[in-house]
Amino acid sequence: MIRGAALICLLTAAFLFAPAAASGALGPAATAARQDVRIAVEKITPDAPSAPDTPITIGGEVANTGAAPLQWMQIRLRFSRQPFAGRDQMQSFAAGGQILDTSRRAVPVAQLPASSSVPWEFAFTPAEIGMYRFGVYPVTIELIDSAQRQLAAQRTFLVYAPKGQVPSRTKISWALPLVDQPHRADDGVFVDEELRRTLADEGRLGRVLKVAESPAKGVSWFVDPGVLDDAEVMSRGYTLATGDDGGERATKAGDQVAAGWLARLRTALTEVPVNATPYADPDVAALVHSGLDGATGAALAKGAVAATQLVGKDVTTSVNWPVGGLLDHDALDALAVGGVRTVLLGAAALPPATPASFTPDAAASLETVAHKVRVLLADQVLSDLLTPAEGTGLLARQRFLAETAMISAETAPAARSVVVAPPRRWNPDPAYVTGLMRAASAVPWLKPVSLGSIKPSGASVPRTDLTYTDKDRAAELARPYMAGVGKLSDRAALTATVTGDRRRPFDTALLRLTSSAWRGRTGSAVPYVEQVDRAIARRTDAISVTTGEQRTLAGKNGIVPITIRNDLSDQEATVGVKITSADRRLLTIGAYESPVTVGPGGTRQLDIPMEAGGGGQVVVKVQLTTADGTPYDEPVELKVTTTGYGAIALVIVGGGFAVLLAAIALRVLRRRSRRIVANRRAAQAPPPAVAAHREGQS
Numbered sequence: 001m002i003r004g005a006a007l008i009c010l011l012t013a014a015f016l017f018a019p020a021a022a023s024g025a026l027g028p029a030a031t032a033a034r035q036d037v038r039i040a041v042e043k044i045t046p047d048a049p050s051a052p053d054t055p056i057t058i059g060g061e062v063a064n065t066g067a068a069p070l071q072w073m074q075i076r077l078r079f080s081r082q083p084f085a086g087r088d089q090m091q092s093f094a095a096g097g098q099i100l101d102t103s104r105r106a107v108p109v110a111q112l113p114a115s116s117s118v119p120w121e122f123a124f125t126p127a128e129i130g131m132y133r134f135g136v137y138p139v140t141i142e143l144i145d146s147a148q149r150q151l152a153a154q155r156t157f158l159v160y161a162p163k164g165q166v167p168s169r170t171k172i173s174w175a176l177p178l179v180d181q182p183h184r185a186d187d188g189v190f191v192d193e194e195l196r197r198t199l200a201d202e203g204r205l206g207r208v209l210k211v212a213e214s215p216a217k218g219v220s221w222f223v224d225p226g227v228l229d230d231a232e233v234m235s236r237g238y239t240l241a242t243g244d245d246g247g248e249r250a251t252k253a254g255d256q257v258a259a260g261w262l263a264r265l266r267t268a269l270t271e272v273p274v275n276a277t278p279y280a281d282p283d284v285a286a287l288v289h290s291g292l293d294g295a296t297g298a299a300l301a302k303g304a305v306a307a308t309q310l311v312g313k314d315v316t317t318s319v320n321w322p323v324g325g326l327l328d329h330d331a332l333d334a335l336a337v338g339g340v341r342t343v344l345l346g347a348a349a350l351p352p353a354t355p356a357s358f359t360p361d362a363a364a365s366l367e368t369v370a371h372k373v374r375v376l377l378a379d380q381v382l383s384d385l386l387t388p389a390e391g392t393g394l395l396a397r398q399r400f401l402a403e404t405a406m407i408s409a410e411t412a413p414a415a416r417s418v419v420v421a422p423p424r425r426w427n428p429d430p431a432y433v434t435g436l437m438r439a440a441s442a443v444p445w446l447k448p449v450s451l452g453s454i455k456p457s458g459a460s461v462p463r464t465d466l467t468y469t470d471k472d473r474a475a476e477l478a479r480p481y482m483a484g485v486g487k488l489s490d491r492a493a494l495t496a497t498v499t500g501d502r503r504r505p506f507d508t509a510l511l512r513l514t515s516s517a518w519r520g521r522t523g524s525a526v527p528y529v530e531q532v533d534r535a536i537a538r539r540t541d542a543i544s545v546t547t548g549e550q551r552t553l554a555g556k557n558g559i560v561p562i563t564i565r566n567d568l569s570d571q572e573a574t575v576g577v578k579i580t581s582a583d584r585r586l587l588t589i590g591a592y593e594s595p596v597t598v599g600p601g602g603t604r605q606l607d608i609p610m611e612a613g614g615g616g617q618v619v620v621k622v623q624l625t626t627a628d629g630t631p632y633d634e635p636v637e638l639k640v641t642t643t644g645y646g647a648i649a650l651v652i653v654g655g656g657f658a659v660l661l662a663a664i665a666l667r668v669l670r671r672r673s674r675r676i677v678a679n680r681r682a683a684q685a686p687p688p689a690v691a692a693h694r695e696g697q698s
Contacts, residue, residue, distance in 0.1 A: 036066025039152040048161040052127040059121035070112040077105040083135025134165040136402040157402035169447040171417040181517030185531030199261040210430035212268040216437035218448025220273040225306035226280035235259035276307035282514040290482035300338040323516035328468035336368035353462040358410035378421035386422035408445035499571040542567040547638040566598040576625035587618040612642035
């Protein structure tokens, strides 16, 4: 390590008296060197020095990533005796604005071979660099060449908190999400096995669990019951959709990774506040704007029940964290009607009515159609610092502590509260997050509190109305996609209605289709939509009507039988029957039974009376309906042929009777004529002669 004033002086002298030729030779390569040199800050201790003589150490390394050696460089520490005046000034400095310094220290680096690195370190006290009051101070570590050109730099912050000068403590609360995308389509079938990978120790949810297992003050968790439900089903054994179209099935044994993760999570959440998202974390704004308002209440109710059962303690959905921390009044009303009392939003969703010179308090309130709702506003800068870029954890931690110290140092009406909420599906570094939360609990300007304890106070400032732009609305689940989900919902509701199934087996499946996870990637949801569509179709088709393709009505009146079938083994079905003739002049339908109840796995035959008005072919539609007449599935068509024999038979019978009467009359006349002729002949013939004797006995 490079340390100590004597060594600094010695190396500085070596740098200053280096040959001019070497200095000049480095000049043309300065631009390339900027691309090949990296300076890293790896140590800043302590987090907040509290006395003028407290030792402060800042150290790290400088690396040459290029192919050519570098020489005659200088590592320089630049700092200011004046603290920042506000968070805006801090933001400008961090974004690359003017370097603020009134003092410098330097360490020469005579040689830096290609693909190598050397450590550096600066040690000093607040008194030595001129810190004298509570505040946040700028620090810049830079690497310069012999021409004083900057080759690399890192900017950071240092908080000085001398005893007796620390202002009132700012309340801080952490809202941490345990949310993922759905992995089942309908309740019984998993679309993929990604869940077990993300639950593993090095998976995203495995890392979230490690954070939960490191208790910290002021932390509240938001868990998606759909994730816990998927993990629980996977732990017991599950069915996986396979094949290119997902139509095949594979049975899987209970997964031990899922079982272990769920058991550890229950233990970790035993003593901390837990809130549940609506089941499957649906895009509430998209639901409301698509006319599916009722789904919000169903998701809230299902979420509370499922979370309570799966976490093993009472969990409610009364605190809601909408996706993106944004919503409009329509969505807020739907949440309030569903029982939500508090919403967690981003600070930009409800900005101050007039610009404030200090960070406003995190609490506010809004009116809804149901009741007043408490609003908690997460600080965007602090929230972003929970997921730093790779290799920048120390700088992000230092920035976090500096930002919160600056909030406490601001001139404000009263002590305030801040809320920290990382991205919804964050992928944390457990060591970084737990270390940051421990540091926040230890510094004298912060006071960790529960989320539920933050309420509007005297530090609250007037706010504008909810901010929800066209861009925010465009980010919701797309309208065509939601329209398709709406149609599936209507079909599923019909099946539940005719069976009287209070379980409503497709409610959770439909909520998975509306998960906020599909925002911006509805293509990934297609296999889930197709799976749910097939499942609803199977249940819908289990209740059907059979008529045969064609029937013939031989007389003026007749009976045509139809059969209603219920292939559901666990539910009876009650359906209305609506039969219509396409041509009522040729065929009319008589009275028949409706509605009809069919037991599980049973059939019912209905004899439908029909009356023909002539000969020809008529299409008859048989439509099953709900009890209130809503069509159920597609109608079935039956072709009925009427012969017209009834009218013809009357003509034939009438004509036959007339012919019969004429024949009888002709026969009577003929018999009478024959008797008259016989009588006339008898009158004209001579009398017979008398015999003289007879032979034999008389």
